[in-house]
Amino acid sequence: MLHSWVGRVVAICGLLAVLFALMVGLGAATPAPALGDYPAEDALAEDYDSHVGEYVQVTGTVSGTSPVEIAVEYEYATGGERHSGTLTVTVRNVDRAVAEGESLQVYGTLGPDWTITAENSVSVPATNYVAMYLVSALAGLWTLGRLICGWRLDWQTGALCRREEPLRPIRALLTMMREVRA
Amino acid sequence: MPDLLSHAFIAFTICTLLSLRYDWLSGEYVTVGMAGAFIPDMAKIKLLVDAATVEATLDIPFDWLGVHTLGGALVAVLVGVVVVNRSDRRRVFGLLSLGATSHLFADALLLKASGRSYEVLWPLTQYHPPTPGLYLSTDIWLTGVTGSVAVAAYLFVQYRA
Numbered sequence: 001m002l003h004s005w006v007g008r009v010v011a012i013c014g015l016l017a018v019l020f021a022l023m024v025g026l027g028a029a030t031p032a033p034a035l036g037d038y039p040a041e042d043a044l045a046e047d048y049d050s051h052v053g054e055y056v057q058v059t060g061t062v063s064g065t066s067p068v069e070i071a072v073e074y075e076y077a078t079g080g081e082r083h084s085g086t087l088t089v090t091v092r093n094v095d096r097a098v099a100e101g102e103s104l105q106v107y108g109t110l111g112p113d114w115t116i117t118a119e120n121s122v123s124v125p126a127t128n129y130v131a132m133y134l135v136s137a138l139a140g141l142w143t144l145g146r147l148i149c150g151w152r153l154d155w156q157t158g159a160l161c162r163r164e165e166p167l168r169p170i171r172a173l174l175t176m177m178r179e180v181r182a
Numbered sequence: 183m184p185d186l187l188s189h190a191f192i193a194f195t196i197c198t199l200l201s202l203r204y205d206w207l208s209g210e211y212v213t214v215g216m217a218g219a220f221i222p223d224m225a226k227i228k229l230l231v232d233a234a235t236v237e238a239t240l241d242i243p244f245d246w247l248g249v250h251t252l253g254g255a256l257v258a259v260l261v262g263v264v265v266v267n268r269s270d271r272r273r274v275f276g277l278l279s280l281g282a283t284s285h286l287f288a289d290a291l292l293l294k295a296s297g298r299s300y301e302v303l304w305p306l307t308q309y310h311p312p313t314p315g316l317y318l319s320t321d322i323w324l325t326g327v328t329g330s331v332a333v334a335a336y337l338f339v340q341y342r343a
Contacts, residue, residue, distance in 0.1 A: 002264060011264045019257045022305055023248030027233060029301075029308055036298030036310030042234075057296045077237035084234065107295035122295045127320040132185050135325065139187035143216045150210030159267045162210050 005158040038107070045074035045087060051110050058116065059105040059124075060089065068094045070104055090115045102126055186223055191328035192288060193219035193281040195335045202339060206273070214262075214274055218281020221258045222250040222289070250289075251304035255282040291316045 002011055031039040031051075038057040060070030068091040075084035091106050092115060098104055103126060108118040149167040151160050197215035201207040228246040236244040248254040259278040266274045290299045293315035301308050317324050 003268070008264055012261055015257050015261050015264070019249060019254055022251070022254045022257065023245055024242055025305055026248040026251070026254075026301070027237065027243030027245035029245075032308050035308050036296065036312070037301060037308055038296055038298070055296070057294065057298075075232055075234040077234045077241075080238055080241040082234045082238035105295040107297075120295045120297070122293055122318070124318055124320055127322070132320075136186040139185070139190040140220070143190055143213060143220065146209070146213040147217060150213050154267075157267075158265075160265050161267060162270065166210060 003157055003159075008158050039110075041072050041074040041087075042076045044072070044089075044110070045083070045085070046076045046078065048110075048114075052112050054110055055107065055119075056110045056116060057105065057107045058089065059103060060087075062098050062100050062102050062104050063088065065098060065100060067092065068098055068104075070106065088114065091118050091121070092116070093118045094121055096121065096123065098123060185325055186220060188325045188328045189219040189223070189285045189288065190216050191325070191332040192284050195328070195332045196280060196284060197277065198332075198335045198339050202342060211273060211277055214277040215281040217262070218259065218278035218283075219285045221255050221278070221282040222285045224258065225250040247300070248304070250286070251301060252286065253305045255279075255286060258282070293318050 002008060029037075031037050031043055033039075033055055038055050039051045040056065041058055041060075044051060044056065044058065058070070058072055060072035063069050063071045070089050070091060072087045072089055073084070074087060075082065077083065091104070091108070092111075093108070094104075094106075095118070103124040105122045105124060106116055106118050107120045108116045110116055149169065150163060152163050153159075154161050193215045194212060197207065197212040201212065225246045225248075233244050233246050236246075249258055256279070259275060259282055262278045263271050263275045286302050290302050290311060291314055292299065294313055297312055297315065298310040299313040300310055302311065303309060
């Protein structure tokens with residue numbers, strides 16, 4: 001077992017099914033404030049009234065400063081239909097200066113008519129997400145490059161094997177340049 | 183930490199330092215540890231297909247973050263173990279687990295307004311452990327710090343060799 005293409009593919013399909021089941025299980029979990037799992041954006045959008053009086057943790061973009069208002073994006077599905085959009089929530093008791101456009105995470109008590117009385121808030125500077133994704137892609141290329149240089153696919157068995165002679169593209173390039181110069 | 187580079191630097195540093203102790207831990211195996219650090223962030227598929235779309239299509243509950251937990255990461259690690267040959271399985275299991283654990287641990291220290299982290303131990307428990315809140319997910323300085331430490335570890339190990 002597990003030494004052929006078929007064995008590996010069957011095993012991987014089985015593992016992916018388990019992974020899928022774990023994701024379904026997590027999706028089915030409802031907020032549990034006693035465990036520190038507070039209702040968030042999607043729970044508020046789906047059923048606001050059942051969470052009034054509870055502690056919630058919500059992140060949104062500041063859209064007004066007096067009073068502080070945040071625009072909260074949500075997405076959820078019920079009955080096979082996807083719902084998404086933006087809610088506007090008024091935040092009371094924010095103990096810091098906030099600027100429009102910044103991202104604010106608020107922890108506090110949910111009141112009726114779309115208000116949260118903040119206990120604590122964290123402002124997250126608006127960063128350049130494009131730059132962040134580029135940096136992450138760089139990490140991916142670095143690791144993928146190392147993987148290709150150090151490992152190869154055995155087409156007979158479908159296994160990843162360590163190369164006996166790892167590829168050294170940079171060293172090879174330097175040697176080539178030196179030879180050209182000589 | 184949203185930028186994967188920090189996570190890759192952390193895994194690189196740990197594996198490189200471990201190579202001082204374990205002779206078999208060559209550069210190829212360091213790469214396996216780094217690959218492990220990518221596992222939890224497979225949840226970022228949600229940027230392409232969000233969970234609500236999956237839920238609506240299949241009409242069942244769903245959350246991509248399942249892979250960003252102990253149980254989900256473990257199953258993903260086992261996929262990596264199946265792909266390699268028997269002689270490499272134990273090492274690959276250890277290194278992928280190490281990389282994935284370092285990622286989950288670093289993310290459990292993120293600053294949250296509620297002071298509570300995420301369901302890192304799922305499916306064992308839904309408990310969100312308290313977080314010391316050491317950094318924000320958007321802190322760039324962290325990439326600089328983890329990168330400098332990674333370079334220092336690399337140079338140190340080269341020097342020792």
